Amino acid sequence: xxxxGDDLADAIADIRRLVYDLRPPDLDELxxxxxxxxxxxQSWRRDQAGFVVTVDVPDDLPPLPAAVEVAAYRIATEAVTxxxxxxxxxxxxxxxxxxxxxxxxxRDNGADASGAWSHGVGLRSMRERAAELGGTLTAGPTNQGxxxxxxxxxxxx
Numbered sequence: 001x002x003x004x005g006d007d008l009a010d011a012i013a014d015i016r017r018l019v020y021d022l023r024p025p026d027l028d029e030l031x032x033x034x035x036x037x038x039x040x041x042q043s044w045r046r047d048q049a050g051f052v053v054t055v056d057v058p059d060d061l062p063p064l065p066a067a068v069e070v071a072a073y074r075i076a077t078e079a080v081t082x083x084x085x086x087x088x089x090x091x092x093x094x095x096x097x098x099x100x101x102x103x104x105x106x107r108d109n110g111a112d113a114s115g116a117w118s119h120g121v122g123l124r125s126m127r128e129r130a131a132e133l134g135g136t137l138t139a140g141p142t143n144q145g146x147x148x149x150x151x152x153x154x155x156x157x
Contacts, residue, residue, distance in 0.1 A: 023070055032069045033057040036076055036094055053080055056095040064102060068152050071129040072096070072104050075137065078122050079106035079148040086110075087146050101135070102152040109145040126150070 026035035033055065040053040064072070076094050083092045087110025095105045123139055126148065130137040135152040 023066065024073060027066075027069050027073060032064060032072055033061065033096070035073055039077060040080075040094070050090050051084055051092070052090065053092045053094065056093060058097060061096060062098055062154075064098075065154065067133060068102055068154060071133055071135075071152055072102060072150065075104060075126045075129055075148070075150050076106055078126050079139070082122050083108035083110060083146055089145060098154065101154055102150075104148075104150040104152065106148040107142075107145060110141075 024035065026038060029035075030038060036055045036057075040055050080092050080094065083089050083106070087108050089108035089110035092106065092108040095103075095107075097103045126139065127137045130150045130152060133152050135150060137148065137150045139148040140146070
């Protein structure tokens with residue numbers, strides 16, 4: 001039997017999920033680079049398999065529009081999660097650079113670089129996030145593993 005306290009706890013949990021879906025609190029607290037580094041340290045570890053994620057962000061990365069930060073964070077988290085689940089990789093690098101647009105690259109050393117990636121919900125959502133900002137996303141295998149590259153415009157966002 002549910003009590004009012006249970007209903008309240010469920011409602012609070014739902015609100016927290018909605019807020020997190022809009023803008024992860026880590027972005028406000030740590031910025032994009034810090035949020036990605038924290039995620040790499042906490043969530044993307046596969047200790048027994050030796051999965052290591054590094055985050056490379058230049059010191060001179062300019063302040064980013066909020067929408068670009070959210071899209072980049074979501075794309076990076078989806079790409080690393082896909083590498084962790086599907087690629088048999090043991091390393092993954094997330095890198096950012098800006099030159100009028102934000103370039104986000106996620107590279108892994110996954111063993112299955114032979115064929116095209118199946119376009120499931122993850123790839124579709126990453127492409128949609130980039131497109132919503134007028135950007136592009138390319139993803140697929142390379143000779144060295146997997147590569148996801150998002151180009152997110154910084155002007156007009």
